[in-house]
Structures are given as structure tokens and as C-alpha cells.
Amino acid sequence: MFKATLRSHLSVFLSAPVSSVLLDSECLSQGEMRVSCSSEGGDSPQYSWTLDGHTLTDAQLLSGNNETNNITLKQDVLGLLVCSVRNHVSNVSKEEKISTCGFIFINCTLPDGTNISQWVFSANNTLCVDPTTTLTMIVITDTMASNVDNSLLVSVLRAVVALSLLGGIAIYFAWKKKKYNKAETSTTQRIKVHPENSFEMVEL
Template sequence: MEDRSVFTPSNGTFKINNLIRTDGAEYILHIFDSKGRESEQRTLQLSIQAPVSSVRLDSECLSQGEMRVSCSSEGADSPQYSWTLDGHTLTDAQLLSGNNETNNITLKQNVSGRLVCSVMNHISNVSKEEKISTCGFIFINCTLPDGTNISQWVFSANNTLSIDPTTTPTMITDTSVDNSLLVCGLRAAVVLSLLVGIAIYFAWKKKKYNKVETSSRPRIKDHPENSFAMVEL
């Protein structure tokens, strides 16, 4: 170290160039007076750490819809981990295993949002964010026709046990209203048909009456002496 270190007595500065890991140690400074007697002693613990260069998040879905997430860092010495979801520290209600200070956690089935893993040491702090969603599992709680009650997490795409209770219910049309509208429409059609029929009937009667009236007038022959009146009823 003599070739890489410099001590400046005027300001008490001790400088080490080209640090290596083995330079991390306990350093003791002895101060002597003009008579050669030690007047003071100071101790400094030097810790050498590499900064966090990058952070990586890996996630996988488990068999029952839980999600295992691992956070790894490169280049960091003595890394410390912390987790947040949508800006808030992860709670025990959201964690199935692990805690907020480990690099591997398992989230419960219904947890989703903006997950952030932060890695830090004494000289650096780097974070990694990932948008996570549920693994396609839903919780069903229903009773089958045979009386069997089912309460469990199932994969939504393959669910044949019961309908997802969170699904928006299908709107059921009131058939009584539809039937009443149909009856009213039929009645209106019948009344309209009757009115049209009556109108046609009276029009036909009037036409026939005019025809009879016209045909009842006397017809005069060209030769009056041979003419006679014909009445057609």
C-alpha cells in the first residue's frame, strides 16, 4: 500500500489510490506531541463496496394463482432489498411468503399493480419496476345442484365448476312486458284491419248503388215510334 497511499500531516488526510477489496480494514491514526508522547488515537473502519449496476425482476405463476417474484442485482456488495406495490410497502396481507427485506417473495392470488424492487448499499440505490397482474385465477364460492359447496381458486379459462361470482350478472328481460306489448300490437292490427275492411265494404256498396241508379234510367230508341221503356233492377 505504500506505493498507492499518501498521508498529508498538515490537514490529516490519508488518501489511497487504486482501491482494491483487500484495502478494506480498520485503520488507526496515532498522534504524538513534540516530546514523542502519544497524545491521541483515532480509529476508522474502511468498508469497500461495489455499487449496484443493474436490477432484474423475474416472476412466475404457481399452481394456485400465486406469483413468485425474485429480485437480483449485479455488481452490488452487501445489497439490501425493499419492495413496494403502487407506491406502498408490501404488507403481510399481500405476501404469501417472504418479507419486505428479502430478494424472493411470493404474492397472493389477488395481488396486482405496479411492483417495484429497490436494491441499495452504502453507495448506491437502483430500482426496477414491473407491472404485474393476477395469473388468470379466480376464487369461486358456489353450491352445485347436488348440494356440494366449492370454495377454491381455479384457473378462469378452464373453470367448469361454477360461474365466477365477480362476473357482471346477465340482464334478464322482463317477458311480461314484452308479452303485453305483443298483445297490444296484435289488438291494434286487428282494429286497423276491421276499419280497413269496413271502409272497403262501404266503398263497394256506394259503387254498386251508383251503378244501379244509372242503369235504372229509361233507354230511348233511335226511332221514337218504336221505343219503349226498360227498367233494369
């Protein structure tokens, strides 16, 4: 008589969680930005990227993809970049505010008919600066918030002008009233001392 023996095998896989995420960005020669995302700890990490809350697209990437830890962004990409690293036991992310690397896009036609259309470093730009050329410049920086400041400044200036105008009107009417009262007082005094309205008693 044979007795069957049943054996079971239990495999246990241990994964270390991701402890932290580091972002490292670098401007390239033509204004592109290379960004590296690295994680400390963690087994089999998987990467993903978002920009301002939206998944990075191929149109924003010069190289790499949304699942690699090294990407290169095109010159006009800016905003809040987030790298997320996850594995079976953890999910950690790191964010960084990125802007263009001081580059501008110029598009102009020179007097000789030459068309220039390229990204250049703003501080060293010597192209498309002739006032006789037809020039279109697109400047993209991380100071777009200054538009809000300009709107606030315009509002303050308008308020100052309005208050100055109201103050001027009030001063004008106060001056008119004072002038009117002065004229009325002067007229009253002339009536009191006018010879035709005075008399003298003579004893006969």
C-alpha cells in the same frame, strides 16, 4: 525519561455500488406469483418492495417479507410492483406490471348442497358452470382499463343517438315546411283560374 508514542489507525471500507436490478416472476399452480429480485454488483444489498407506491403488507404476501429478495404474492394481488435495492453508496429500483395468472375465484353452491370456494384457472374451469347453481364469480384481471373504454363507447353511442334525433327533427320540420309551401302555391293557382273570379267582355 520515557517518551510516549501515539499511533492512530484508519480503516477504510470500500463498497461497490449496485449497478442494476432484475425482476423475475413466475406463476404457480394455484395462481400465486413468485417474484425474485436480484442485483448486479453492490456490496451488502438491502431489499424493499412496494405495490402501486405502497409498502407490501403481510396480507398481500403468501411468503417472504418486505426485506427479502424473494417473495410470493397471493392470487388477487396485481398492480405496479417495484423492487428497490440499496447499499451504503447506491439505490436502484426495478418495476414490473403484474397481473393475476389467468385465475378466477369461484364461490358457488351445487344442487346437492356442496359448496365450492376456491381459485381455479379460468381457461380450464369446469366447476360452477351449471346454470341451476347459485354462482358468484370474482374475476380479477389486468384489463380493468377496459372499463374506461366501455364508458367512452357509451358516450360515443349517446352522442350518435342525440345527433340522429336532432337530424330527424330537422328533416321532419323541413318536410312540413315544404308541404306547407306546396299547399299554399296550389291554393293560389286555384284562385287565379277560378271561373267566378274571371270575366269576359262581350261586344253588343
